[in-house]
Amino acid sequence: AQRVTQPEKLLSVFKGAPVELKCNYSYSGSPELFWYVQYSRQRLQLLLRHISRESIKGFTADLNKGETSFHLKKPFAQEEDSAMYYCALNSGGSNYKLTFGKGTLLTVNP
Amino acid sequence: NAGVTQTPKFQVLKTGQSMTLQCAQDMNHEYMSWYRQDPGMGLRLIHYSVGAGITDQGEVPNGYNVSRSTTEDFPLRLLSAAPSQTSVYFCASSDAGLSYGYTFGSGTRLTVV
Numbered sequence: 001a002q003r004v005t006q007p008e009k010l011l012s013v014f015k016g017a018p019v020e021l022k023c024n025y026s027y028s029g030s031p032e033l034f035w036y037v038q039y040s041r042q043r044l045q046l047l048l049r050h051i052s053r054e055s056i057k058g059f060t061a062d063l064n065k066g067e068t069s070f071h072l073k074k075p076f077a078q079e080e081d082s083a084m085y086y087c088a089l090n091s092g093g094s095n096y097k098l099t100f101g102k103g104t105l106l107t108v109n110p
Numbered sequence: 111n112a113g114v115t116q117t118p119k120f121q122v123l124k125t126g127q128s129m130t131l132q133c134a135q136d137m138n139h140e141y142m143s144w145y146r147q148d149p150g151m152g153l154r155l156i157h158y159s160v161g162a163g164i165t166d167q168g169e170v171p172n173g174y175n176v177s178r179s180t181t182e183d184f185p186l187r188l189l190s191a192a193p194s195q196t197s198v199y200f201c202a203s204s205d206a207g208l209s210y211g212y213t214f215g216s217g218t219r220l221t222v223v
Contacts, residue, residue, distance in 0.1 A: 009150070034211045044153075044200065044214040086152060088211070097168065098143070098202075098212055102152035 002027040004089050006101035013077050014109050021072040021104050023061075023087030032090040033063055033070040034098070039083045047085070048072070057081070077108045112136050116201050116215035123191040123222045131186040131218050133201030141204040142184040143212065146170065146197040153200065159184055191222045 003026045013019050025031060033050040047056055050063040050070060061072045070087060087101040117132045135142065143158040145168075155168030159178040173195060175187040184203075188195060198219050202212035 006152075036211070043216045044202075046211045046213075049211060090211070097155055097158060099155075100145075100153040102150060 002031070002089055002091050002099050004087050004099055004101035006085075006087055006104050008104045009102070010105050010107070012107045012109060015079055016076050019074050019077045019081070019106065019108075021085050021087075021106065023070045023072065023101060025068050025070065025087075025089050027068075027089060027091055029091060033061070034088040034090070035059070035061055035070075035072050036086040036088060036100075037083050038086070038103075044086065077106075079108045079110055082106055082108045114201055114203050114213050114215035116199075116218050118218060119216065120219050121221070123188070123220065125191060125193060125222060127191050129188050129191065131188075131199055131201075131220070133184045133186065133215060134182050135184075135201075135203040135213070136182065137203060137205075137213065138181060139203035139205050139213070140181070141212075142178070143168070143202050144174070144176065144184070144186045145200045145202065147200060147217075148197050156186065156199075188220075193222045196220060196222045 005024045035047040036044045037047045038044045048061050059074045063070050084103050084105050086103045089099045114135045140161050144156040145153040147153050154170045156174050157176040159165045162181050165176050198217050200217050201215040204212045
């Protein structure tokens with residue numbers, strides 16, 4: 001069974017500080033990993049896909065298969081980054097279900 | 111391009127009532143899903159569909175029914191509402207293979223009293 005773990009429910013940093021949101025997964029095959037962001041009372045938006053290796057809004061995430069992790073990082077946090085962040089896993093193949101972690105609420109203080 | 115549209119945005123039901131949450135997408139996506147979002151629980155999959163006429167259960171299907179008669183629509187039916195079904199419900203759709211993840215609707219906030 002696939003599982004996504006986000007160990008921190010809450011994360012608080014100051015503006016300009018680096019931020020890392022942790023995500024670990026359990027899946028025996030080759031997963032596809034995503035980060036979604038949900039700003040206050042808005043719909044979930046796709047932030048990053050691991051296969052695209054892109055940087056969005058200054059965020060990056062690297063898939064580490066050895067550590068089964070997909071941590072989200074940003075070197076200098078901004079107040080507008082305050083939101084709920086969800087890590088999600090798609091096991092691929094004929095399994096079209098996206099499994100989400102429980103989310104981390106990031107607060108960036110001025 | 112409307113994307114994924116959910117109606118209603120808010121709903122209050124009495125215990126035992128039934129209702130249908132509507133979801134429509136105009137992106138010709140094959141895959142559609144319903145999730146519920148609860149504090150501290152993240153998003154949990156209720157039902158999903160890989161195409162018209164094909165549906166399957168997710169993690170928390172009890173108390174909910176779905177059907178997929180067209181590619182565009184994927185309604186979620188609550189058969190007999192219970193307070194435990196108080197939640198925010200999100201509909202989502204995706205193209206083949208989930209390569210780009212899901213596109214989400216704006217959600218329906220349901221309260222069962």
